[in-house]
Amino acid sequence: MPRKQRELYEREQLILDTAQKILQHEGLQSLTMDRVAAEIEYSKGTVYNHFCSKEEIISGISCRCMINLIEMFGRARDYPGNHRERIAAIGVAHSLYAQLHPAELQNMQIIKSSAVREKIAAEKQQQLLQLEQQVTGIVLDIVKDAMRDGDLPTDQPCLPDSIVLGLWTMGYGSNLLHLSGIPFDQLGMQQPLEMVWLNSHKLLDSYQWQPLSSSFDIKKLRDRLCNELFATEKQLLENNK
Amino acid sequence: MPRKQRELYEREQLILDTAQKILQHEGLQSLTMDRVAAEIEYSKGTVYNHFCSKEEIISGISCRCMINLIEMFGRARDYPGNHRERIAAIGVAHSLYAQLHPAELQNMQIIKSSAVREKIAAEKQQQLLQLEQQVTGIVLDIVKDAMRDGDLPTDQPCLPDSIVLGLWTMGYGSNLLHLSGIPFDQLGMQQPLEMVWLNSHKLLDSYQWQPLSSSFDIKKLRDRLCNELFATEKQLLENNK
DNA sequence: ACAATTTTTGACTCTTCGTCATATTCTATA
DNA sequence: TATAGAATATGACGAAGAGTCAAAAATTGT
Numbered sequence: 001m002p003r004k005q006r007e008l009y010e011r012e013q014l015i016l017d018t019a020q021k022i023l024q025h026e027g028l029q030s031l032t033m034d035r036v037a038a039e040i041e042y043s044k045g046t047v048y049n050h051f052c053s054k055e056e057i058i059s060g061i062s063c064r065c066m067i068n069l070i071e072m073f074g075r076a077r078d079y080p081g082n083h084r085e086r087i088a089a090i091g092v093a094h095s096l097y098a099q100l101h102p103a104e105l106q107n108m109q110i111i112k113s114s115a116v117r118e119k120i121a122a123e124k125q126q127q128l129l130q131l132e133q134q135v136t137g138i139v140l141d142i143v144k145d146a147m148r149d150g151d152l153p154t155d156q157p158c159l160p161d162s163i164v165l166g167l168w169t170m171g172y173g174s175n176l177l178h179l180s181g182i183p184f185d186q187l188g189m190q191q192p193l194e195m196v197w198l199n200s201h202k203l204l205d206s207y208q209w210q211p212l213s214s215s216f217d218i219k220k221l222r223d224r225l226c227n228e229l230f231a232t233e234k235q236l237l238e239n240n241k
Numbered sequence: 242m243p244r245k246q247r248e249l250y251e252r253e254q255l256i257l258d259t260a261q262k263i264l265q266h267e268g269l270q271s272l273t274m275d276r277v278a279a280e281i282e283y284s285k286g287t288v289y290n291h292f293c294s295k296e297e298i299i300s301g302i303s304c305r306c307m308i309n310l311i312e313m314f315g316r317a318r319d320y321p322g323n324h325r326e327r328i329a330a331i332g333v334a335h336s337l338y339a340q341l342h343p344a345e346l347q348n349m350q351i352i353k354s355s356a357v358r359e360k361i362a363a364e365k366q367q368q369l370l371q372l373e374q375q376v377t378g379i380v381l382d383i384v385k386d387a388m389r390d391g392d393l394p395t396d397q398p399c400l401p402d403s404i405v406l407g408l409w410t411m412g413y414g415s416n417l418l419h420l421s422g423i424p425f426d427q428l429g430m431q432q433p434l435e436m437v438w439l440n441s442h443k444l445l446d447s448y449q450w451q452p453l454s455s456s457f458d459i460k461k462l463r464d465r466l467c468n469e470l471f472a473t474e475k476q477l478l479e480n481n482k
Numbered sequence: 483a484c485a486a487t488t489t490t491t492g493a494c495t496c497t498t499c500g501t502c503a504t505a506t507t508c509t510a511t512a
Numbered sequence: 513t514a515t516a517g518a519a520t521a522t523g524a525c526g527a528a529g530a531g532t533c534a535a536a537a538a539t540t541g542t
Binding site: 485487488494497502506 | 514515516517518519520521524525526527528531535537539541542
């Protein structure tokens with residue numbers, strides 16, 4: 001609220017912006033405290049007044065990114081279609097996000113490695129966990145809606161968790177494999193981001209989530225969701241290429 | 242073959258053993274070249290005669306681990322059951338491996354991060370890629386066998402790749418999520434390693450891979466495969482707990 | 483105007499990677 | 513067996529980056 005506090009907050013954002021830019025363009029190697037200090041034109045000590053370790057900067061970036069993802073997931077949840085379309089929109093959001101912010105996804109994985117996590121204050125870890133809860137919460141809500149409205153048979157074991165986890169692991173795994181630079185063509189495979197879309201629908205079909213993908217065109221659905229919900233992101237992605 | 246070369250080879254293994262032990266018990270932070278040198282009672286320079294960077298040691302560990310995994314996958318491929326049981330055995334192998342060697346899986350992910358990969362000689366990268374090909378090759382063979390013998394309808398798009406990729410992403414994602422220490426209970430979920438077994442079978446069912454899981458008990462199948470193919474690993478796992 | 487408080491600074495320590503000139507050990511030959 | 517020459521091992525050293533802290537500078541309140 002007061003001027004002083006606002007300045008502090010803005011500098012914190014400046015540090016995160018700068019660090020994020022370095023990370024995106026030059027990788028983790030180039031992200032050093034000295035470099036960040038030089039770039040924001042303050043001394044290293046000042047950077048340490050804001051973040052007490054390099055890891056906390058990375059964690060700060062992750063937090064901001066997760067908030068972006070939550071916003072996109074929120075749009076998916078609020079889509080005025082049937083529940084199957086809404087859960088599909090989550091998949092589209094996740095995939096678009098992964099393509100737009102590859103570096104950030106890798107961050108999130110870095111954050112989770114124990115070596116890094118140990119150096120982050122418990123309070124900030126709690127914050128990250130709370131954001132993670134929001135993400136899974138949104139997906140869980142859609143699954144529960146589908147169960148309530150009879151689109152998804154409720155007599156199956158482990159529901160609703162198993163669907164959330166199935167989609168999560170598949171999306172997460174494919175994103176990580178994708179951006180880990182495995183040469184899929186040399187393994188005789190196409191890009192995983194395409195196939196995860198197909199496989200997610202196979203999984204949903206298997207859970208008998210109505211309407212089944214045999215009764216509509218999943219490619220057209222993806223295009224429609226892209227255009228209606230994530231036009232901005234789609235545009236950004238095309239500009240990048 | 243000659244004594245000299247054998248000594249060199251043995252020391253190389255000693256370095257890898259030592260590094261792996263440190264990594265397993267104390268994490269990436271504690272794995273330093275000085276530490277390894279001290280532990281094997283040679284000088285740092287000697288360690289560098291074997292591996293020209295810390296990253297190459299990690300890569301070396303990954304190679305050995307991948308060879309273990311390939312051996313386990315091989316047992317799954319050679320299981321004298323139907324193809325659905327054989328592909329399920331791959332899942333059991335992967336899961337057991339993940340539980341037995343959590344640190345190694347995290348390594349494999351570390352190896353894939355661009356920062357690390359840049360510091361590994363092209364030749365060793367090729368070796369890793371070739372091992373990765375063997376892993377996917379085994380799975381691909383089982384899928385192709387199933388298609389050939391009519392257990393799996395061939396009129397579906399993207400086959401056989403999409404099944405391999407579906408299982409791979411799901412297994413990979415769940416393992417990483419599992420060992421990244423996300424408190425699933427706090428997110429209102431059970432452990433992912435249990436559910437990936439369920440979801441993998443859902444996926445296979447969705448591809449119409451006969452016999453469908455509705456016609457047998459997947460829990461009993463897992464127990465049977467555990468006992469018949471991976472008794473040693475199961476025993477090890479129980480001893481660890 | 484000035485004292486008290488807060489913030490900023492960058493020199494400093496510590497750790498670790500990776501190098502390289504020197505020292506040691508091994509090997510082949512006279 | 514003695515010795516030259518090759519192969520191997522060593523650890524002191526340089527570089528780079530994380531994190532600290534006492535002193536300097538800026539800000540605030542009276």
